[in-house]
Amino acid sequence: MDSIQYIGEHLLPGKLGHFAIILGFVSALFAAFSYFQANRKEEVNNSWRTFGRIGFLVHGLAVFTVISTIFYVMVQHYYEYHYVWSHVNEELPFQFIFSAFWEGQEGSFLLWMFWHVVLGFILMFTAKKWESPVLGTLALVEAFLGAMILGVYIGFGDDPFRLGSNPLLLLRDVMDAPIFNNADYLSLIEGNGLNPLLQNYWMTIHPPTLFLGFASTVVPFCYAVAGLLKKDPTGWLKPVFPWALFSAAVLGTGILMGGAWAYEALSFGGYWAWDPVENMSLVPWLVLVAGLHTNLIAKSTGHSVKATYLFYALSFILILYSTFMTRSGVLGDTSVHAFTEMGLESQLILFVLFFTLFAAVPFIRNFKSIPGPKEEEKVSSKEFWMFLGSLILFFSAIMITASTSLPVWNKIMTYFDPLFEGRTIKDPVAHYNKYQLWIGVFIGLMSGFAQYLRWKEMNWQKRAGRIMIRIGIAAAVTMVICYLISLWIELYSWQYVVLLFAGVFTVVCNLDYLISFAKANLKTAASVISHVGFGVMIVGILASGLNQYHISSNPFAQQGLIDPDRLDKNIMLFKGLPMFMSGYKVTYLDDHFEGNNRIYDIRFEELNEDGLVIDSFSVHPTALYDNKVTKVAAYNPDTRHRLHKDIFTHIASIPLREADAEAARAEEDSLKFKSYPLLPEQGQIVVDTFFGGDSSIVREYNFRFVKWNFEPTSEDYKAEPGDITLGATIEIDNPRKDTTYTVEPMLLLRGSLLYTFPIQVQPIAMKVRLGEEAMNRLVPDEESLDYTELKLKQGDSAPLSGYDLEFVRFNTEPNHPEYKSKEGDIAVGATFLVKEEGTVVDTLEPMYLIRENRPYNLKDQSGSTGIHLRFTALDPGTETIEIYAAKAEIDETIPLEIAKSPRTDFLILESIVFPGINLVWAGSIAMLFGLLLASYNRFRG
């Protein structure tokens, strides 16, 4: 196939991009080498450092070039590139190009590298004497990341080792398809586009934030290692602190956004599910926060230097481990997230192991030189409890990592014992909650009373009494608040009561501390805000987690009438028919399309015990169709926010015929129409046992013909000139005879094709259509017509089968639906009134045409009377026209056809109330804001 000269390919960006990838990799290695050399020198400012800077700058430019190149080919829709073809298509709005860029693994690696480069540039100017070891380490990390997109084959033979996956590979190099035999294949293909589920603003903001969080954890790692590389094992503790705070704030925001995305835009029905992907981003954060606290201890007292080193190093290593977990496919059976494997497993493992050793080896070798505490910390000191708190956070991280790593463990075991049976957690949510509850209790209590303690407490005897009283008062206040909260939410078991106490306790203590001791100084405010936020979040989790309930559930479930295995989360709503459920009156009003998004309008009215409406609102959950609007891709929820609760609604299902065009056609074809000829004025009784109904109850529907309609309308019908249409208005009484439905099925004759437009009568689950033979009324078989010749002058009348035909005038600008005027045409129409007993019942205008010396006539017909007129000749001398007139024999029966057809105007709704969920958001935002504020304070200080 090499010989084919492909048409229209743009190969230059690919070559440029791949060159930049290789340059980026090599320059990162060069920068790392130079910076490490520079670090070995005594003086800070040396020529190796200059080389390191040049190397890192080149690396940064190379990364920007790769990213720009990929954006360029994506924006240009160059489908010859596999990455472009996989993530973009013509329909993709420009605003989602960024999302499409980082949808793929290669793009997300580049996003990660991009943030490293930005952070590296800032550090280059601010890190001063730490620049060489910090940036050396960072450059080494960049080299490993760069290797992920290198796309270089090492080794020979049929199966060489592939190092990295190049995002700029050509489609025809990745896939083997016959279409590539065509030199002009590019004009034939289209892109895959972005998964519709990801076409929302969350996909635009969540990944950059999360990856900035990931990327920023490298800074504490670099500083920690730098301390040992520079033989200054404590000097780094101060400059690293604001960076670590920043990283915790950003990574926390990224995780929180993930939760908010799951809750707001996906149908998970919650913000946290202990899914492996969530866990593995939480764990580095927990360890980082543990590190922040030991860092503070180390700065203030000199204790916990080793712990700080370990926590910061581990936080970054866990980020790498999490990358391995989520990108290697090992989580396949345990996570709801979808993963695409790139075949980089061994490279990812190497990545994790290398940096684990990179941090561990100098730590072990220099263990003795890292200063330890000169004296023991006292139990009454702040550092003791703060250290214990850090240990507990770390302990929480170990527990989560261990449980989440079960699939990794299973995989390892199968290498040793192929028959090893993998183990799994039976109920992950219960499992994690069970332990993390106690972590929450400890953290809540400790972060409460530890605020009152002092560093290196020397004077405990004197202060003890006062502090104990304060803590006692705080506990009493907490109990009162807990009691009040228990009036609002149900707590179910004593463990939750303890957790609630701990959460409220930290809020009370921290606020008290801020007001009475710290006098609202800015530095302490940051810590207080974070700890108060933590407490508030705990209360929110208890309220929304324990007390969430399905309002769409079956009311009988609570009364024990229904099998307890039943989940009964969903309820069926018919359009326009209100349903009462758990104190709400819910009505599905309507739906409409916006692009490929089908938006439902559902009205909620909350009722009090007296049945009065106390709150009413609309929610708009959606069904998101694929890009061609043929099939539902996903259902997106909508949530109404109230101050004390959220009402989450989500469509669980819509009728198959609405959800899938292919299934709709199949179902349409399988409908069994049966003919029910109707006579006008007579009506017809249809009994539904005919349909093979499942019950023995006989239901009768009365069908009545109302009138023919010669200009019918239908939602699906767009009028075009030349169309011949016929509709029949039919009234149907439902079996109880209390409701009458009026329907108007229609037929359309366009060219030589006859279309029928059946009408779905939703409430009685029937489909009604007009038999094709009804068209004979308008377009009878020409041979069956018995034409009479008439010679008429303007103003003349002639009788025809009980009607009078009056020739009113000539029309020199005739407007016949089948006539398209052409130069040189001589065209004239003859306007006739059709009268029945002196009353005009219709107007007809047959037409006479001479084109290129040949005579033509275009007939006109009256649907209501069955009269057909042809204008066959014109004598200009006498102004007499020759008309052929005929009256068709009209069959009076209306050929109605009816099929049983299930209703399609319903949806299956899931609706959950989350009480107090705003406390979760407010609390976690406060926690992260506190971290950011602290970071800001420390950067300035």
Add this chain to the structure above:
Amino acid sequence: MKPTFIAALVLIAGAIGLFIWSGQDMDTYSNFSQATDKMGETVKVVGQLAKDKEMHYDPHQDPNYFTFYVNDQSGEQRKVIYYAAKPQDFELSEGIVMTGKMKGDEFVATDLLMKCPSKYKDEEIFVRDEQKETTTG
């Protein structure tokens, strides 16, 4: 002894205790016959959707009742009842991880995890459709 040291010891002891305790939360994946032996106990079963057998979901009758057949990894086929709406694109799933318990001959699932082939990464090249060809060029 240093108080930190004691605290660390207590935590480590607690950790070991919790790990032993957490053993009861773990289980191997079961097949249907093992699930039958543990009748009434919640287990996880990995299997494949039996595509030749009928899936039943009729929201008119019951919007919270969905049944299908699954072949477990030893090839045994059982009917599965899931008291909820039929998940979107269920028929496309390749493998299913089900949480639930046996009830008589049937498996009552409380949670389904579907492994779907990546829908938007089909290894086939879409050829532009005719209409678009005429409108775009």
